Amino acid sequence: MNDLNLKRLHVAIIMDGNGRWAAQRGLPRTAGHRAGIAALRRVVERAPDAGIDCLTLYAFSSDNWKRPRAEVEFIFRLLRIFLRIETAQLSANEVRLEVIGRRDRLPQAVLEAIEKAERATAGGERMHLRVAIDYSSREAIARAAASAIEMLGPNEVSSIDWLGPCLGRALTAESGEVDLLIRTGGEKRLSDFLLWECAYTELVFLERMWPEFDATDLDAALDEFRHRERRFGGVPAVQECSQWPATV
Ligand code: IPE
Ligand code: IPE
Ligand code: MG
Secondary structure, three states: OOHHHHOOEEEEEEOOOHHHHHHHOOOOHHHHHHHHHHHHHHHHHHHHHHOEEEEEEEEEEHHHHHOOHHHHHHHHHHHHHHHHHHHHHHHHOOEEEEEEOOOOOOOHHHHHHHHHHHHHHOOOOOEEEEEEEEEOHHHHHHHHHHHHHHHHHHHHHOOOOOHHHHHHHHHHOOOOOOOEEEEOOOOOOOOOOOOOOOOOOEEEEOOOOHHHOOHHHHHHHHHHHHOOOOOOOOOOOOOOOOOOOOOO
């Protein structure tokens, strides 16, 4: 077993394909979102035992406000119900829930459900579950830059050297960089998700629509990840070989 097999991981998932899953079945998009919640539940249940320390799920992007009002309202209703129903289970499984993204545009009832769930699960140490709602990575980076500039003052700001580490700390101090990013639904793009945190992330794109994703798919993606060689700009690790040097 090498270090990759032992390291607890930060995995991020772009849960995409709900609408197409529903359309393929002649159902309204809302049915896809409902089925998507069941997939979310399956994955959260499996993740801690699969070696995941931090799981970041993309639930609603800041660009998703462009969708029809009825769909947006339905998604928020589902998220609220999910939080209400799942909090006890998360807490029992020692999962700490945190919602990332903007909070100032969320409906009041959703905000209250988030705060309640975060308080109730605050002691969870088995896994950190981050759900991205009204999330934009560009916005998060801009916000981190603004607070760094405010903290350091104009003199230090004139040098660029401090900015990278400072932003890195603000964005990854708690959860670390992402080791593996999975996107379901067949698209091969990041859609403004964790742009800084994914600088050296391994990417797995799956054709499978999110409502069909289950624990087996998560295990398979992790297995693929464990067979990848991460070099971070370096050269391949020296392979140990008992046959070397060859005896003649
Ligand atoms: C992802 O599925 C869920 C959200 C963005 C809220 P979509 O709703 O984007 O499903 P497709 O991509 O249209 O199939
Ligand atoms: C990304 O999916 C956002 C979530 C899964 C929450 P989208 O469906 O919104 O992304 P695009 O529009 O295909 O890039
Ligand atoms: Mg989509």
